[in-house]
Amino acid sequence: xxxxxxxxxxxxxxxxxxQSCLRAGLDVYGFDVAAEPVARFxxxxxxxxxxxxxxxxxxxxxxxxxxxxxxxxxxxxxxxxVPHLQAGTVVLACATVPPEFARDMAARCxxxxxxxxxxPISGGSVKAAEGRLSIMASGSAEAFAAAETILNATSETVFxxxxxxxxxxxxxxxxQLLAGVHxxxxxxxxxxxVTQGIAPETFVNVITRCAGTSWMLENRAPHIVAGDYTPHxxxxxxxxxxxxxxxxxxxxxxxxxxxxxxxxxxxxxxDMGLGGEDDAAxxxxxxxxxxxSLPEGxx
Numbered sequence: 001x002x003x004x005x006x007x008x009x010x011x012x013x014x015x016x017x018x019q020s021c022l023r024a025g026l027d028v029y030g031f032d033v034a035a036e037p038v039a040r041f042x043x044x045x046x047x048x049x050x051x052x053x054x055x056x057x058x059x060x061x062x063x064x065x066x067x068x069x070x071x072x073x074x075x076x077x078x079x080x081x082v083p084h085l086q087a088g089t090v091v092l093a094c095a096t097v098p099p100e101f102a103r104d105m106a107a108r109c110x111x112x113x114x115x116x117x118x119x120p121i122s123g124g125s126v127k128a129a130e131g132r133l134s135i136m137a138s139g140s141a142e143a144f145a146a147a148e149t150i151l152n153a154t155s156e157t158v159f160x161x162x163x164x165x166x167x168x169x170x171x172x173x174x175x176q177l178l179a180g181v182h183x184x185x186x187x188x189x190x191x192x193x194v195t196q197g198i199a200p201e202t203f204v205n206v207i208t209r210c211a212g213t214s215w216m217l218e219n220r221a222p223h224i225v226a227g228d229y230t231p232h233x234x235x236x237x238x239x240x241x242x243x244x245x246x247x248x249x250x251x252x253x254x255x256x257x258x259x260x261x262x263x264x265x266x267x268x269x270x271d272m273g274l275g276g277e278d279d280a281a282x283x284x285x286x287x288x289x290x291x292x293s294l295p296e297g298x299x
Contacts, residue, residue, distance in 0.1 A: 227297025
């Protein structure tokens with residue numbers, strides 16, 4: 001029997017995951033608070049329908065929204081789906097959330113007979129569209145089994161990190177610490193180079209072939225070179241995600257001063273009105289502070 005899945009949140013990551021499920025031959029419904037991506041997904045072959053009628057038909061619900069509050073709203077809000085799901089339906093929760101929140105959602109889903117897979121994702125919008133994400137997942141064997149078709153359609157690598165929710169979100173926090181710091185450090189290094197007479201394109205050409213490179217540097221620095229800040233991942237993601245890192249660290253009595261410093265730069269970028277731009281725009285914070293200019297293009 002063909003699996004019926006609904007993807008909640010048709011942003012850059014969720015839309016790619018929905019497309020990957022379509023390519024795998026699944027019946028896929030798309031839901032979003034904005035009408036445009038829903039209509040675009042329908043034009044691509046996706047399905048639409050009243051949520052209360054669709055929910056009981058689902059084998060899986062993939063939740064790819066921004067934060068914990070939105071996850072809770074999708075699952076248990078005034079129009080929440082959990083009361084309408086059949087027993088044994090699996091929820092794949094892909095947002096970056098605190099581990100304790102993931103455990104709470106899993107418990108509340110279990111009370112309704114619904115399976116919950118703590119399944120944060122990594123790889124960016126391109127890999128999401130290609131069905132090549134890395135998924136840091138934890139949950140019961142039953143949840144993994146129920147989600148297998150979706151995992152196969154959307155991912156290149158699935159890390160099975162434990163038999164209970166929370167472990168996947170803990171690993172995502174570790175990943176986000178590194179990713180957020182790497183982007184900010186790339187911006188700092190590139191702009192420092194500008195102050196030393198090193199053009200951004202020279203920075204990219206040299207550093208990507210040297211030990212100082214990173215995946216984030218290679219992915220984001222070209223945006224600065226092009227002066228193109230069309231958002232693939234917005235600046236506003238990082239105050240949330242690094243905030244989760246620091247919240248989780250504080251609960252464990254762990255100090256993360258480098259993360260705190262990076263977070264301050266993203267917060268400054270938001271204050272400058274850059275929140276909706278690509279997260280490489282954090283370089284503009286350094287450029288303003290240093291009194292130098294970066295390449296101009298699409299903002």
